[in-house]
Amino acid sequence: MNLALFTNTYAPFIGGVARSVQTLENECRTRGHEVAVVAPEFDGAAPAGHVLRVPAIQDFNGSGFCVRIPLPNLVRDFIDDFCPDLIHSHHPFLLGDAALREAWKMRVPLVFTHHTLYEQYTHYLPLDSPALRRAAIQLDTEYCNLCDRIIAPSGSVRELLVSRGVETPVEVIPTGICLDDFASGDRARGREKHGIPADAKVVGHVGRLANEKNLPFLAEAVIDALRQRDDAVFLLVGDGDAREAVETTLRDALGERVFVVGGQSGQDLFDAYAAMDLFAFSSQSETQGMVLAEAMAAGLPVVALDGPGVRDIVVDGKNGRLLDAAAGSSELALAVTDFLDDPGLPTAWREAALARAEDFGTEACVEEMLACYGRAIADYEHRRSEDLGVFQRLLDGAEAEWDLMSAKLAAAAAAAVSPLVPET
Template identity: 30%
Template sequence: MRILLVTDAWEPQVNGVVRTLSRTVDECRAMGHEVEVIHPGLGFKTIPLPTYPDIKLALGARDDLEARFRAFEPEAIHISTEGTLGHVARRICLSWKLPFTTSYHTQFPEYVHARFPFIPLAAGYAFMRRFHNAGNGIMVATETMRQGLVKRGFNNLVPWSRGVDTDQFRPDLRGIDGGVYKDLPKPVFAYVGRVAVEKNIEAFLKLDLPGSKVVVGPGPQLEELKRKYRNVHFTGGKSGEELARHFADADVFVFPSFTDTFGLVILEAMACGTPVAAFIAPGPRDIIPGSKAGVVSNDLKQACLQALELSREDARAFAEQNSWRACTEQFVANLKPQPRPERKRFWKRLRRLRRNKG
């Protein structure tokens, strides 16, 4: 198929949404699909997203998007994010009566409420419900998330799980040259991800744990937490093999978030053989129980200490069951392509109208 993907989150941003989308696009192309990605880096005028300056919002993009739609003539359209590009693409699809799917990557209402407590959750969910229910299917990563969204009035929810690159994230990176934490007291409890208020990192940093606590990643809350927790080792952002080594050399990966819809870093830690400790929250509660690769509990300290006793071999074995190819096959199966006769007539008519206007 010719698949059009519209996203406000794309490289060089570094987060779970971008990793999921870029890997899905790679796998789609490897499967023989033609994929066009519309993202903020295509020359649009942009402004930084408030509180997230590394995320750019495209402005005045309607004419450009319409031209890209016409040039590509997609068979299936997926709108991945609820930003400015996502809203323009949604309006085009509704105006032109084109079927499209969306995906629910982040708990946007909770993120907004964490930064701006005066904005109620109900307002955020009304915004999200209006955006997503206009499409022909909403892809969600976990059953917990699906159930929660159903209760809030979302329709046409379908599963789209996540994968992990077991070649990049692997156990044999552990301990190279003494390991990246060789100078820190053991055991090492590490958080890897964006350093932002909605990630609930302080719930981890406040714990009385043996050994060392490490935070790996950039983000708007980094400098604040550095000043507040002098006994914690902050590494800043890492990528590639260096990132994988920070997973592999940890003794436990700690995931304190309540707002993530999946938590791709959970699988990346497991692929490196590192067991995971997390709260009972969407994402961890769907991935970890029964995996032998981690512990979920309302008591995060207890989960951390219990995770120390788990087998690193079991963690790796569980991660190996989650491939990006299987994830992408599920994504493609969820798409809603326009029926072929209607599609041919539609784009032919649009080309004719464009020539007449010219």
């Protein structure tokens, strides 16, 4: 198959969606498929013949994300030359719009992976408000209904989408991870690199350090827990706009018992996971929570708040603790100290964590995705002919633009009324 992936985040940007796209791309290519990627320009990006970099505004509003500058003919020519059998969109806006246009014009199916709960990210936009969050939900829902297949990374996200009015078939396919990589971490090497005592109890967290990740809550819980255990430290891996604030809070309370090491990748990341004894997580803006699967592949139990994606991985009392979404930071702190105080829990929960991680292996997840692609192509009613003709292309383009405009009008209308669809 010829597969075209459209994404607003892509390497060398570090983030869950970027990693997901690159993993999918590499695995599909390994299996003999041709893959092209359309992504924004990004500082430090190496040129690649199969990747179209479109001009973009870098680090929009401090978010770390890039906002494309529309140049439709650039994308049009690239896709014409590649001649895809299927287009896979990874966002419902910006390059997601372009993916929809090209799928209509080329008469190929459009698959969309719902990586993100976009209403949790409206604080990056001017005039953030409940109305803007309602608009984000409605725009997302309308976009889903313009696609041929939706991929939900977890069952809880599928349920949420259906409850919001998504009528397009939704398939649950997690983003896969390489289990061997995360099992290869070296505990001693990870601790030595960051100056962590060999005999310390290490509570850890990995992720993008951004406002939507509920980091003040996590910091408060960690501070409370570590004040009760002199032998415990906190290892924070990641970077982002909230790093300075959360690091200051932690260091003011815990001093040298806090290790903030920035973003890590490759073996350094695997070793950082291996250096930990327990993974702490409080975000409720996830669709899968890839770091939770990574932590479990490294043999780490997880203490987390309930939320979409999280409840699909953490089984309370088996591979960690899953607290109520409304739990306070003191309850999360108590779950951490209970784990550290009970010598029997680490071994039992570690084994269960490793077993749960098996469900997220790259090979199985990519095979499921390729099977989904095959079904989407087989079910597609308007097959591409050898020569669509100029007039038919104009009609298809007009239809795509009308659908996009209708979706945005529906989102604007949703912003003006009380919520009619479930929020997270």
